[in-house]
Each structure stands twice: as C-alpha cells, then as structure tokens.
Amino acid sequence: MPPANAARIAADQGIVLHTVAVGNPSSAGEEKLDEATLKEMAAATSGKYFFAGDRQQLEDIYDTLDRLETGKIETISHRPRVDLFHWPLAGALIISLVYHLVIVWTGFRGFTANRESVLKYQIRCFKPGAIPHDP
Numbered sequence: 074m075p076p077a078n079a080a081r082i083a084a085d086q087g088i089v090l091h092t093v094a095v096g097n098p099s100s101a102g103e104e105k106l107d108e109a110t111l112k113e114m115a116a117a118t119s120g121k122y123f124f125a126g127d128r129q130q131l132e133d134i135y136d137t138l139d140r141l142e143t144g145k146i147e148t149i150s151h152r153p154r155v156d157l158f159h160w161p162l163a164g165a166l167i168i169s170l171v172y173h174l175v176i177v178w179t180g181f182r183g184f185t186a187n188r189e190s191v192l193k194y195q196i197r198c199f200k201p202g203a204i205p206h207d208p
Contacts, residue, residue, distance in 0.1 A: 077117065
C-alpha cells in the first residue's frame with residue numbers, strides 16, 4: 074500500500090502521524106531520503122514533519138514529540154483471560170502415568186530375554202529334537 078493511502082486511512086480513523094526524516098537528503102539510490110512523501114503523510118493527518126540532520130536535532134525532536142498531547146485509542150485484545158496450558162500438560166502426565174503403570178503391572182522388562190523364555194520360543198518355533206543342547 075502506498076504511504077499516501079495509508080496516511081489517508083489513518084486520517085479517516087482520526088490518527089495523527091508525525092514523521093521524522095533521518096539521514097542525508099542529498100544521497101541517492103536506496104539510501105535516498107523521500108522527504109516529499111514524509112511531508113505529505115504528516116500533512117494528510119494534521120501531523121508535523123521533522124528533519125534530524127544530527128544526533129542533537131534528533132534528541133530535540135524526541136523532546137518535542139514527548140510534549141505533544143497523545144490520544145487514546147481503543148484496542149481489542151484476543152488474549153485468553155485464563156491460562157490453558159494445564160490441559161495438555163495434564164493429558165501428557167496421565168498418558169505417562171498409565172504407560173508406567175502398565176509396565177509395572179505386566180512385568181515388562183524390555184527386550185532382555187532370560188534363558189527360560191528363549192527355550193520356550195525355540196520349542197514353539199522348531200520341530201521337536203531340533204533344539205540345540207548346551208554343552
């Protein structure tokens with residue numbers, strides 16, 4: 074959106090824009106200072122245009138802006154009034170608790186196998202007599 078259109082929209086909403094130009098007005102290219110647009114924006118919203126050529130002028134402009142009367146603007150906040158993080162946290166804790174209780178109740182010991190369970194597996198998988206004997 075062009076700055077002039079944005080300034081007109083701000084003016085329609087009763088917003089005053091004060092513009093501050095900082096830099097070298099004789100520079101060229103991307104560094105070029107567009108004073109005409111800044112002046113137009115300030116004029117369209119009944120604001121003031123300022124130019125700061127050095128640090129002292131910029132500090133003076135800040136002092137001037139601090140003395141200007143500010144207006145109150147109504148804003149709409151969409152922030153929840155109640156924190157909701159506890160619901161997913163409680164769900165994660167319950168799932169973790171159930172997981173650990175199942176492990177304790179079933180006696181699951183991971184993937185470590187004892188000698189007896191290996192022999193039972195071999196008996197089920199191989200024909201009788203095919204089980205190798207220990208020396």
